[in-house]
Amino acid sequence: MGSFIARRxxxxxxxxxxxxxxxxxLARLTGDPTNLYLPIDASVEAREExxxxxxxxxPLIVQFGRFLGDLGTGDLxxxxxxxxxxxxxxxxxxxxxxxxxxITMGLALALAIVIGSLAAxxxxxxxxxxxSVISLLGASAPDxxxxxxxxxxxxxxxxxxxxxxxxxxxxxxxxxxxLLVRPFGLLVQVVRGAMIGALSSAYVKTARAxxxxxxxxxxxxxxxxxxxxxxxxxxxxxxxxVNGAVIVETVFGFPGVGKLMIDAIIQRDFALIQASIIxxxxxxxxxxxxxxxxxxxxxxxxxxH
Amino acid sequence: xxIAERPAAPIPEPRGVLASALAMLWRDKxxxxxxxxxxxxxxxxxxGPALLGNVGTGLNxxxxxxxxxxxxxxxxxxxxxxxxxxxxLPRIVIAAQNTLGVATAAVLTSMIxxxxxxxxxxxxxxxxxxxxxxxxxxxxxxPSLLLAVVVLYVFEPRVAxxxxxxxxxxxxxxxxxxxxxxxxxxxxxxxxxxxxxxxSTGRILAxxxxxxxxxxxxxxATLDFAFVMLAESALSFLGIGIQPPEVTWGLMVAQGRNYxxxxxWLAFFPGLAIMLTTLALNLLSGWVRLATDPEQRWRLExxxxxxA
Numbered sequence: 001m002g003s004f005i006a007r008r009x010x011x012x013x014x015x016x017x018x019x020x021x022x023x024x025x026l027a028r029l030t031g032d033p034t035n036l037y038l039p040i041d042a043s044v045e046a047r048e049e050x051x052x053x054x055x056x057x058x059p060l061i062v063q064f065g066r067f068l069g070d071l072g073t074g075d076l077x078x079x080x081x082x083x084x085x086x087x088x089x090x091x092x093x094x095x096x097x098x099x100x101x102x103i104t105m106g107l108a109l110a111l112a113i114v115i116g117s118l119a120a121x122x123x124x125x126x127x128x129x130x131x132s133v134i135s136l137l138g139a140s141a142p143d144x145x146x147x148x149x150x151x152x153x154x155x156x157x158x159x160x161x162x163x164x165x166x167x168x169x170x171x172x173x174x175x176x177x178x179l180l181v182r183p184f185g186l187l188v189q190v191v192r193g194a195m196i197g198a199l200s201s202a203y204v205k206t207a208r209a210x211x212x213x214x215x216x217x218x219x220x221x222x223x224x225x226x227x228x229x230x231x232x233x234x235x236x237x238x239x240x241x242v243n244g245a246v247i248v249e250t251v252f253g254f255p256g257v258g259k260l261m262i263d264a265i266i267q268r269d270f271a272l273i274q275a276s277i278i279x280x281x282x283x284x285x286x287x288x289x290x291x292x293x294x295x296x297x298x299x300x301x302x303x304x305h
Numbered sequence: 306x307x308i309a310e311r312p313a314a315p316i317p318e319p320r321g322v323l324a325s326a327l328a329m330l331w332r333d334k335x336x337x338x339x340x341x342x343x344x345x346x347x348x349x350x351x352x353g354p355a356l357l358g359n360v361g362t363g364l365n366x367x368x369x370x371x372x373x374x375x376x377x378x379x380x381x382x383x384x385x386x387x388x389x390x391x392x393x394l395p396r397i398v399i400a401a402q403n404t405l406g407v408a409t410a411a412v413l414t415s416m417i418x419x420x421x422x423x424x425x426x427x428x429x430x431x432x433x434x435x436x437x438x439x440x441x442x443x444x445x446x447x448p449s450l451l452l453a454v455v456v457l458y459v460f461e462p463r464v465a466x467x468x469x470x471x472x473x474x475x476x477x478x479x480x481x482x483x484x485x486x487x488x489x490x491x492x493x494x495x496x497x498x499x500x501x502x503x504x505s506t507g508r509i510l511a512x513x514x515x516x517x518x519x520x521x522x523x524x525x526a527t528l529d530f531a532f533v534m535l536a537e538s539a540l541s542f543l544g545i546g547i548q549p550p551e552v553t554w555g556l557m558v559a560q561g562r563n564y565x566x567x568x569x570w571l572a573f574f575p576g577l578a579i580m581l582t583t584l585a586l587n588l589l590s591g592w593v594r595l596a597t598d599p600e601q602r603w604r605l606e607x608x609x610x611x612x613a
Contacts, residue, residue, distance in 0.1 A: 015443045022443075026455050140584040142535050144542045145558055145576030152569040163565075242448035247539060251562075262543065265454055273455070281447060 005293060012285040023277050024067055028060060028270070067274075076278065077271030081264075086275035090257060094279065096166065097249070097256035101241045104176050108183040109234060116191025117218055123196055131188060138185025143244050147178045147251040164253040175248045182244065183237040190233045194226035201225075227298055235291040239284055329596055336592035339585035346582055350405040353398040373570045385570040387560070393570065397578050400552045404579075407464060407547070408534040411471035416526045419476040420518065423483025424510055428491055438484070441477035449474035450539060457545045467546055471533050482525055486518045524597060527590040531583040538579050554579045 042050075051057040055066065070077060076087040119131040154174065155163040161174050198204060199222050207221050208214075246258035253259075257276055264272035330337055373385035373393070384393035426434040444452070453470045460466045490496065496513050504513075538555030540546035547553050549560075554575040561571030 011439075011442070014439060018439070018443050019447060023455070026459050136584065136587055140531065140580060140587050142538050142542075142555075142558075142576060142579045142583070144539060144555075145572070145579060148558060148562060148565065148572045148576065151565055152573065156566045156569070239445075239448050243450035243539070246448075246450055246454075247542070250543065261451060262454065277451065277455075280451070284447070 005289065005296070009289055012288060016281055016285055019281050020071070020274075020278060023274055024064055025060075028063070076275040079264075079269055079272040079275075081267050081269045081272065086269075086271040087279070089272060090260065090275045090279045093255055093257045093260045093276075094283075096254060097242075097245050097258060098283075100172075100175060100179065100245060100248070100254070100256060101238070103172075104179040105183065105234065105238060105241065107176070108180050108187055108237075109230075111180075112184055112187030112191050113223065113230070116188045117195050117223060119188070120192045120195030120199060121218065123192075128192070131192070135185040135188035135192075138181045139189070140185070141181055143178055143182060144247045144251060146181055147174070147248060150174050150178060151251075164251070166252075166254050171252075175252045175254060178251075179241065179244045179248050183234070183241065186233060186237060187230065190230055191226060194229040195222055198222035198225045224298065228295065231291055231294055231298070235288060238287050242280060242284070326596065330592070333592055336588055339588040339592075342581065342585045343589065346401055346405065346578075346585075349398045350401040353395075354402050357395045357399055372568075373574070384574045385568070387557075387568075387571050393557075393574050396552060396557065397554065397575055400554050400557060400575065401578075403464075403547055403551055403553045404534065404537065404555070405582075407468055407471070407537050407553070408530055410468045411475070411533050411537070412526050412530050414468060414472035415475040415529075416479055416522055418472065419479025420483050420522050422476070423480040424487055424515065424518070426480065427484035427487025428506070428510060428514070434484075437480060441480045444474060445477040449536060453536070453540055454543070454545055457540065464547060464551075467537065467540065471536055474536070475529055475533060478525060478529060479522060482521060483518055486521055487514055490514050490517055520597065524590070524594055527586065527593055531586040531590070534579065534586075535583060 048057070055063060058066075067077070074087070076085070076090075078084065079086045079089050082089055115131050115135075119128040122128060150161075151163050151174070154161045162171050165171060195218075199218070201222075204217055204222055207217050212221070242258065245256060246262055248254065249256045249259035250262060257280060261273065261276045261280075263269075264276060330340060384397070386392050387396070422437050426437040452474055456470045456473075457466060491514060496509060499509050499513050537546060537553065538558070541553045541555030542559045544559060547556060549556065557575035558572045558579075561568070561573070561575070564571050
């Protein structure tokens with residue numbers, strides 16, 4: 001099992017290196033930030049000084065070498081906009097996004113497992129049909145539109161929830177609800193599909209025949225075997241959750257990594273783009289490795305492979 | 306209904322593939338509604354801009370933010386008007402062309418390129434396969450929206466770039482699907498037979514393997530279409546997709562965002578159009594999956610016997 005995880009980690013590392021290289025050169029292609037940060041009538045000397053200060057006057061390959069060297073020491077450069085180390089800015093925004101994504105994923109999984117299992121218990125029954133329609137709606141709805149419709153209904157018309165900003169728990173209700181919709185919709189379908197398969201299998205019949213209680217059959221015997229498919233989709237959704245976080249944080253003005261990244265790209269803040277993308281990528285790769293470990297723990301067949 | 310009343314014979318009368326597919330669709334009412342709706346949207350996309358011409362772009366300051374539900378000013382104002390007095394409904398119809406056009410182009414591009422790459426990775430193996438699969442891993446494991454955002458900031462947010470970036474973010478799905486299928490198909494007896502008979506690699510791929518992979522890819526593509534449409538809308542919503550004066554549904558939602566407290570219909574109806582279209586696509590692709598799967602098709606056909 002150790003070698004299995006080591007192999008997967010090595011693969012993730014290669015992908016990460018590819019990403020770092022791509023991000024560096026793509027960001028450099030977005031244009032000269034000098035024109036963006038200095039007034040139009042800035043003198044040639046002032047421009048030269050600005051370029052020299054941030055090292056934009058060196059050849060690209062020299063800049064890249066310096067970037068890699070700094071990366072080795074954990075230095076991700078300085079954010080031009082905020083005049084602070086980029087890594088510091090990113091790590092400050094990270095907890096907000098992690099909390100948002102963590103709560104959302106936990107709720108989505110819990111709700112999807114309960115509702116999906118109940119729907120699978122009687123396929124084609126009334127509960128199953130209602131659950132199918134709801135999950136299909138959830139998987140189809142554009143998140144930015146749900147966010148905006150939510151603001152129209154709950155903030156503007158009913159005045160129950162705040163329109164935007166971050167603060168006490170009430171500010172988190174709408175962002176989490178919006179972020180929840182799509183993973184929930186997809187996961188219900190996956191849980192339902194996997195559970196229908198598991199419930200018609202021989203080991204479930206055996207468990208029933210020997211008199212195991214029905215709740216135990218559903219939530220222990222069948223569910224554990226359905227979890228592999230659920231984890232696969234859930235980990236795919238975790239990367240998708242970052243997509244959602246960008247939208248939700250932009251609409252609701254949440255100071256998370258998603259909003260930071262969009263702002264950094266619009267302001268051509270190179271160091272900040274690189275730092276936020278690298279940190280996010282590391283988080284996602286770490287999650288992928290955790291998922292692989294979860295697989296191996298759930299399914300002995302993978303461990304012994 | 307004529308078909309449903311016909312008694313179920315053990316051997317069905319010879320019918321065209323299209324006719325029998327339509328008959329099967331008619332029996333699933335929800336999928337049928339979805340198909341009709343999509344047909345309507347497709348017609349809007351193809352003929353809307355030509356038919357409506359300037360109706361959706363003409364300014365009318367007297368109608369600024371006119372509320373929906375009134376047709377005193379004509380049917381075009383049934384969904385109200387935007388901040389410049391332009392009627393919402395014709396704008397939705399016109400925007401269908403860009404929205405669906407971008408999604409169609411992106412899905413076709415990623416299906417063709419992804420399919421080809423998957424074919425190569427599956428059949429040849431070796432270092433080329435490793436490179437292709439690693440590429441798929443990188444793209445897959447990174448949030449697609451961020452990839453798109455970075456690329457669209459490097460290259461201008463023109464339609465072609467938008468299509469390209471959407472295509473790249475969805476390519477791994479086709480690469481993996483195709484490769485998995487090819488790995489299985491290439492070991493089949495008739496492929497070995499073709500190889501022994503001296504068929505070239507190109508001929509084996511084109512004549513013996515590709516025809517078996519294409520139906521799977523088309524099924525994946527119908528499912529993917531909804532996803533790509535949502536992604537395009539999100540990019541346009543963030544202001545880095547298609548730029549005004551061009552119009553897409555996502556862009557209309559973004560433009561309506563500033564008037565949420567005074568004119569909710571500006572953002573609501575275009576978003577509803579996106580939602581209904583993805584819903585219809587998901588319903589229909591679910592039906593297609595069922596209808597093209599020989600082991601599952603009985604679920605659709607069983608109702609026929611009940612009618613008879």
